[in-house]
Amino acid sequence: MHLDPHRLRAFLARPEAFPELVQHLAQPCSQCEEVLAQAPLLALDGVVDAAALSLAPRGAADEVGFARVQAALRPPRPWSTPLVAVGLAGALALGLFLSRAPTRTETSEVGVKGTAVAAPLGLAVAARHPDGSYRPVGDGDRVAASSTLVFQYDAVVALDAELVVERPGRAPERLGAVRLEAGRHDLRSASGVLALSLDGEVGSVGVWLVGADGSRAGVRVNVDP
Amino acid sequence: MSDELHRTVAAARGGEPDALRELYRRCRPLVVRLLDGLGSFTPDEVDDVAQETFVRAFKSLSSLRSDAHFVPWLLTIARNRGLSSLSKRAGARRALEELRLESWEQLDGSAEALQLELDAATVRELIAGLPAGPEKETVQLFYVEGQLSARQIAERLGVGKSAVTMRLERFRARIKRELLVRLAQRRRH
Ligand SMILES: [Zn+2]
Numbered sequence: 001m002h003l004d005p006h007r008l009r010a011f012l013a014r015p016e017a018f019p020e021l022v023q024h025l026a027q028p029c030s031q032c033e034e035v036l037a038q039a040p041l042l043a044l045d046g047v048v049d050a051a052a053l054s055l056a057p058r059g060a061a062d063e064v065g066f067a068r069v070q071a072a073l074r075p076p077r078p079w080s081t082p083l084v085a086v087g088l089a090g091a092l093a094l095g096l097f098l099s100r101a102p103t104r105t106e107t108s109e110v111g112v113k114g115t116a117v118a119a120p121l122g123l124a125v126a127a128r129h130p131d132g133s134y135r136p137v138g139d140g141d142r143v144a145a146s147s148t149l150v151f152q153y154d155a156v157v158a159l160d161a162e163l164v165v166e167r168p169g170r171a172p173e174r175l176g177a178v179r180l181e182a183g184r185h186d187l188r189s190a191s192g193v194l195a196l197s198l199d200g201e202v203g204s205v206g207v208w209l210v211g212a213d214g215s216r217a218g219v220r221v222n223v224d225p
Numbered sequence: 226m227s228d229e230l231h232r233t234v235a236a237a238r239g240g241e242p243d244a245l246r247e248l249y250r251r252c253r254p255l256v257v258r259l260l261d262g263l264g265s266f267t268p269d270e271v272d273d274v275a276q277e278t279f280v281r282a283f284k285s286l287s288s289l290r291s292d293a294h295f296v297p298w299l300l301t302i303a304r305n306r307g308l309s310s311l312s313k314r315a316g317a318r319r320a321l322e323e324l325r326l327e328s329w330e331q332l333d334g335s336a337e338a339l340q341l342e343l344d345a346a347t348v349r350e351l352i353a354g355l356p357a358g359p360e361k362e363t364v365q366l367f368y369v370e371g372q373l374s375a376r377q378i379a380e381r382l383g384v385g386k387s388a389v390t391m392r393l394e395r396f397r398a399r400i401k402r403e404l405l406v407r408l409a410q411r412r413r414h
Contacts, residue, residue: 011409012405015408016409016412022405022410032402033401036398041301041305043301043339046298046304047343047404049297049304051343052368052396053259053368055345056368059254062254063246063250065253066250069276069279168276169276
């Protein structure tokens with residue numbers, strides 16, 4: 001009698017009920033060991049890893065990346081905090097827009113989905129630094145957490161859209177709804193240009209403008225603490 | 226697991242921020258080592274999977290019944306996240322079965338019993354009992370000496386890294402088999 005995944009679970013629950021199997025397992029058996037290697041993860045795996053990895057002299061303690069973990073554990077901030085209407089000159093007024101409009105149009109990693117048939121939407125992003133200077137931001141760029149992002153969109157038709165933030169390992173966070181007009185404009189609400197503060201963010205942050213028709217455009221930046 | 230780590234888990238569960246940092250500091254090297262033995266990850270992927278592992282663990286800390294289970298529980302999460310990242314990269318259509326952390330400690334009858342049966346000394350004995358050969362050499366270098374990475378071990382032994390991963394998995398399966406037998410014998414007494 002060899003192990004199979006079903007029998008393995010039954011055995012773990014009541015090993016005393018399988019005397020023959022115990023006898024069999026007392027000797028090496030490649031078939032049973034294959035099942036043990038392939039079975040879905042169980043507490044058994046963690047116990048084996050913990051014991052085996054405890055043999056070697058302990059590696060030096062290491063907190064590389066703890067800031068990212070901490071950031072991911074923080075509760076998501078409400079829309080009013082990170083995305084604010086500000087009395088800034090928009091990216092358009094500053095001439096910061098990118099000539100080629102869509103920055104990123106493939107499906108995002110964490111699940112912001114769009115359709116291929118929708119009219120193309122473009123999003124250009126600029127970072128405003130604490131000293132008041134601006135810099136255009138492209139996909140994959142590093143940005144300081146002290147900066148604020150401002151946006152400019154490019155839409156073929158007027159439509160409703162949402163601004164969404166994505167962080168690895170977390171559900172996309174909807175920051176809020178905006179009404180887009182056809183053409184190239186700063187992203188703004190009635191009270192002013194919308195700006196996203198990066199304060200408290202660490203690591204990869206994706207910002208997506210998702211149109212009600214399924215179109216989308218966005219950028220992913222790496223935030224340095 | 227040392228009593229000190231034990232207390233740190235309890236404190237982390239109580240929401241002490243420094244305790245989370247301390248758990249991370251002490252356990253990240255184990256997670257990184259586990260991932261190194263599991264497959265070929267780039268340094269960035271190791272960082273990402275390690276981060277995901279700790280976020281998942283720290284968010285679910287309240288579901289852990291015993292502080293003593295923390296390390297094996299964390300390493301199960303790490304293995305799950307690592308395998309899932311590898312299968313995603315391989316373009317697997319079906320996602321890996323999602324790990325149900327809530328039932329982790331009940332899954333195998335009792336995690337306590339398993340932990341009681343398996344300590345470092347038992348694993349050492351099992352390694353000593355392996356017939357001389359490539360598997361023993363690999364296991365010795367990876368688990369006992371713990372200085373070389375899986376890739377370095379592969380280079381030294383003149384094999385591909387996947388051969389090292391396979392040998393480590395085969396050895397883990399042997400330990401599991403031995404553990405099942407011991408679990409049954411304990412129940413009988
Ligand atoms: Zn068998």
